[in-house]
Amino acid sequence: MDIINSLAIITLAALIHASFQLSVSVLTLLSGHAIGAKHSQTRLFRLTTSFVVGAGIMTALLLSCISLLLIDIFGGDIPQIIWAGGCGLLIGVGLAVWMFYYRHEKGTTLWIPRSMADYLNRRTKSTKSNAEALGLGLSSVIGEILFIIAPLFIAALVIIQLPPLWQLAGVGIYTIVSLLSSIIVWVLVSNKHNLGKIQKWRESNKYFLQFVAGSGLIVLAFFVYVNQIIGNSIGIGL
């Protein structure tokens, strides 16, 4: 697989990751609590920045960790069965996202364990310092691991086949692109945008976002399957 193709897969996987909404939900709540508690705009900016940085650190750590594990197990030569397994994981998670991602009720509640959601709710309310906001960012990525594991796994498979410097670039690109939705909310909140409007947009478009995330996973599975399994079998792997 050439570098352009690899980066395209990493970027698509990261875009799918960005369409998952737990970090955005937590960031919206955190901003609401900070504004409601009459914190200054500077403090709000610091809290939300720490949150986004925390989410970025955890994403980079998870991706690096999965890549390291895969290198340790397979070296640079990934067996076809693992690629096929990765595609299966993408399709499975894609179908699950289509069916279950948002709960069928008012608001933007997600199909994550309720204990995790309650924990994040409580932590969001009691977050006062930058370090706590950073920790909350780290936790919010873990809270969505059931959904983001598929794009992370495929991105890791692609990254370990790149030359060392490009591997670093791959982790960086994935991390930044996966944070895009959080960065958009962070910019809006920093510019004193109305949180009610942000949440209303998210609620109105939640099924569209769900459809996009599920479809993205299935499209990525198809692309990887054609590229890595069919392409390599008939000797035209890109």
Add this chain to the structure above:
Amino acid sequence: MNLAVDIIKRGGQRQSERFMREKLHASIVAACLSVRAPEGQAEPIASAVCESVIAWLQQHPEVTSNDIRIVATKRLRVYHPEAAYLYEQHRITI
């Protein structure tokens, strides 16, 4: 002013507690500020909503925290629909 009304907490997992006007007032003010309403507008709105909820509570000696949220949302919608929306969404965002 704390009414002699028992508030049963969400899911019945935590001990019930007495109604505290200040707590409700603070949460309404926070919702208004979150939608960038000025503090000078948020305070009187919160007071009006609290009065309205207290009047409702006088006919209901035992309620759940969710009941209070529903009634407060309804009253807040009259004064500031956007703040009411965010107040309602608070527990159903994640």
